[in-house]
Amino acid sequence: MDPPPRPSTSLFDVYLRLRPSNTAEHERFLQVETPSASHAPTHITVQPPANDPRKRAIEKFAFTRVFEEDAGQLDLFRETGAVQMVEGVLGAKGREGRDALIATLGVTGSGKSHTILGDKAQRGLTQLTLDLLFQHTGPHLAPVDTSAAVFPSLCAADVSEAQLMPAAHFLDNIYDEPHGRASRATTPAMVCDSAFHTITRLPGAFPTPEGLVPAKKTTQVFHRLYPSLSKYQLQQPATPPPQSTLKSPSRFAPLTRSIAKLTSPFQETSFLSTAQTSRKYVPRLSALPQYPSVDDIELDVDTTCEYAIVVSMYEVYNDKIHDLLTASAGAMKALQKRRALLYQKTELSPDRKVVAGLRKVVCSDLDEALLVLETGLQERRVAGTGSNATSSRSHGFFCIEVKKRHRASIPGPWSSSTFTIVDLAGSERARTAKTTGTHLAEAGKINGSLMYLGQCMELQSELHRTTTSAIAVPYRNCKLTELLFTNFFAPSTSTVRRQPQKAVMIVTADPGGDFNATGQILRYSALAKNIVAPRVPSTTSTILAGSNAPPSRAGANSTASGRASPISSSATTAALQDELATALAAIASLRQDLEITAMELQHERLRREEAEENWQAATLQAEEIEAEVREEVWAEMEARLVLERRRWRAARDAEVEAGGAVLDAKISVLVRGLEDGEADKENVEIFQDDEGERVRELEDEVGILKGRLRETEEAGSRGPSKEMRSPSKKMRVLKSRRWDGSGMGVEEGW
Numbered sequence: 001m002d003p004p005p006r007p008s009t010s011l012f013d014v015y016l017r018l019r020p021s022n023t024a025e026h027e028r029f030l031q032v033e034t035p036s037a038s039h040a041p042t043h044i045t046v047q048p049p050a051n052d053p054r055k056r057a058i059e060k061f062a063f064t065r066v067f068e069e070d071a072g073q074l075d076l077f078r079e080t081g082a083v084q085m086v087e088g089v090l091g092a093k094g095r096e097g098r099d100a101l102i103a104t105l106g107v108t109g110s111g112k113s114h115t116i117l118g119d120k121a122q123r124g125l126t127q128l129t130l131d132l133l134f135q136h137t138g139p140h141l142a143p144v145d146t147s148a149a150v151f152p153s154l155c156a157a158d159v160s161e162a163q164l165m166p167a168a169h170f171l172d173n174i175y176d177e178p179h180g181r182a183s184r185a186t187t188p189a190m191v192c193d194s195a196f197h198t199i200t201r202l203p204g205a206f207p208t209p210e211g212l213v214p215a216k217k218t219t220q221v222f223h224r225l226y227p228s229l230s231k232y233q234l235q236q237p238a239t240p241p242p243q244s245t246l247k248s249p250s251r252f253a254p255l256t257r258s259i260a261k262l263t264s265p266f267q268e269t270s271f272l273s274t275a276q277t278s279r280k281y282v283p284r285l286s287a288l289p290q291y292p293s294v295d296d297i298e299l300d301v302d303t304t305c306e307y308a309i310v311v312s313m314y315e316v317y318n319d320k321i322h323d324l325l326t327a328s329a330g331a332m333k334a335l336q337k338r339r340a341l342l343y344q345k346t347e348l349s350p351d352r353k354v355v356a357g358l359r360k361v362v363c364s365d366l367d368e369a370l371l372v373l374e375t376g377l378q379e380r381r382v383a384g385t386g387s388n389a390t391s392s393r394s395h396g397f398f399c400i401e402v403k404k405r406h407r408a409s410i411p412g413p414w415s416s417s418t419f420t421i422v423d424l425a426g427s428e429r430a431r432t433a434k435t436t437g438t439h440l441a442e443a444g445k446i447n448g449s450l451m452y453l454g455q456c457m458e459l460q461s462e463l464h465r466t467t468t469s470a471i472a473v474p475y476r477n478c479k480l481t482e483l484l485f486t487n488f489f490a491p492s493t494s495t496v497r498r499q500p501q502k503a504v505m506i507v508t509a510d511p512g513g514d515f516n517a518t519g520q521i522l523r524y525s526a527l528a529k530n531i532v533a534p535r536v537p538s539t540t541s542t543i544l545a546g547s548n549a550p551p552s553r554a555g556a557n558s559t560a561s562g563r564a565s566p567i568s569s570s571a572t573t574a575a576l577q578d579e580l581a582t583a584l585a586a587i588a589s590l591r592q593d594l595e596i597t598a599m600e601l602q603h604e605r606l607r608r609e610e611a612e613e614n615w616q617a618a619t620l621q622a623e624e625i626e627a628e629v630r631e632e633v634w635a636e637m638e639a640r641l642v643l644e645r646r647r648w649r650a651a652r653d654a655e656v657e658a659g660g661a662v663l664d665a666k667i668s669v670l671v672r673g674l675e676d677g678e679a680d681k682e683n684v685e686i687f688q689d690d691e692g693e694r695v696r697e698l699e700d701e702v703g704i705l706k707g708r709l710r711e712t713e714e715a716g717s718r719g720p721s722k723e724m725r726s727p728s729k730k731m732r733v734l735k736s737r738r739w740d741g742s743g744m745g746v747e748e749g750w
């Protein structure tokens, strides 16, 4: 078996934490190997239950360290190297900080959230990290609230197109809304302070720009509820200055409104409680756990620098990234439709992917940070399942950015390093978790992403075992692995060389829980693994007992190292057993592949269903759009036709009018001709002999003209002349026929 410490090139230190089992009736399948003196345990043996139908082999796994059931939160914080990671993020004197990542991995209900976020009595790694950071940076924090230049400089230095805001402003936005908001949970035994109700009706309880004097009783209650935030009250002058002279009125105003909101019926909240509610509750700081304490931990801090601590939170839900700090009160619908964020390179971060467009909150002390954390946790998706009453349905990312710059009259640029704490959702079996509908679909996505994570972890450990670069770790398969692995593998084109991220994976397991699911996670997360001994089925034992296997098979025992021979001491039997162990190992491995394939299949099936649903929705949408377009085109055509018809009628009228004018002119010519003819008759008599022929001609001409006149009159009464030969006239004739419906199959009035 390989030595437990990971190779220095490996990406993660992998720790195993065992939780106290709450299923006492179940057989314990996981044993911790007793280490040699003064060493912490590093190896475990997984013994399949006696009734295991698959008759799997006993397996042995190695981790950086194993924490047994009695290990507390502080043990984990100290012994997993989290303290050194905090120090790394702060950065040594004159150096930039180093990014750090802690993630938990395990079956549902195995204690991941407990480790990361704690419970009602104990803090988790996140709170401990925040406490340690604020303890050491507290005296060196940049005056974000009082200096006009600090906050803009922080905004300008952010490369992730984030929306930065001071914590007081953020909390005010969230808790100052009138309609309430979705809460992850409410703790049942809430304290509703009647004194508080009375007090909060008093006007001007807290400093406002208007300068009202605070009520003493209110102040006491506020002190009790929010001891650390009372500093805002202390800043109030005895005689409040006019608004314009207040040093930071914006700081007071929002906070005052926030505090005023405390006048509403008050309940303490925590992500740890279970009942769902749509009411808005301000988290109660005094109800949050204070234990364990990190007061005795000493770190080196660069005192020549000033710091800023920026908190952001997001979750990966159904393979999409959602900000946990954006929801405002009463935004139930908005909450359901939360915009997905992109993990991408930005203009200011061309060589490194970041979650773009997050909301980030600049916190001035631990209490503000804890309130922001609680607020974000209320947005995180959780649900009660058959396996866990508050089961995380998303992978939660809690990011603490430490910004640092050299203190001087002209301060240096801000550098930034991030401590990321990841609470992964747990893998679960639908049968055990009894999930259906949406939660079943969520579980499919969770299992799918964890399967990809498992593949990446296995391949990366393979990569370091074989020291070959030919293996490509498929970390781009899903958002989770992309977020966890990109900064390990992505080539850096930046000229600024950053130290590689320090990463720790804490695998959580219930030694008496689900053997199959836990075994699978241990298999891909362990730093080293081995088959210890086969579980020999009784029938096989019988066969072996009477077998006379050829001695040549004895050499086949070279596959699994460190293997013991529990059945017989004879060489032949040992050889057979080795062979059997190999076969069983191969079967176990095939079964594992089969399980993975089944999970993949399930994942693909869900993806197909989702794609089909999307396809149907898209088809419906296309049909709707088509119908709308048809309507629009039809209406437009009708309008044009009406216009054309009017134009044609006007043209026809003008033509008829013009025809009438020509006719009139001709008639008048004719009449004049006739009159002239009468007048000439006298002359005709005189010159009859000479002009007789001329008179006949004129009479013929008059006859022709009369005939034409008749025709014209007839044509005028019938409509436009059939003899219009020009194309435009023909067109008009055709159109007139169309509008009249003659020969076009179209009704009159169409």
Ligand SMILES: Nc1ncnc2c1ncn2[C@@H]1O[C@H](COP(=O)(O)OP(=O)(O)OP(=O)(O)O)[C@@H](O)[C@H]1O
Pocket (backbone or CB within 6 Å): 018, 019, 020, 106, 107, 108, 109, 110, 111, 112, 113, 114, 115, 119, 388, 390, 391, 392, 393, 424, 425, 426, 427, 508
């Ligand atoms: N080490 C521990 N000591 C005491 N209680 C624990 C421990 N680990 C877990 N628990 C308790 O077990 C329950 C389930 O734990 P938790 O919610 O942390 O599981 P999880 O792994 O995060 O599950 P999921 O993946 O479904 O979110 C909680 O009530 C938690 O307090």
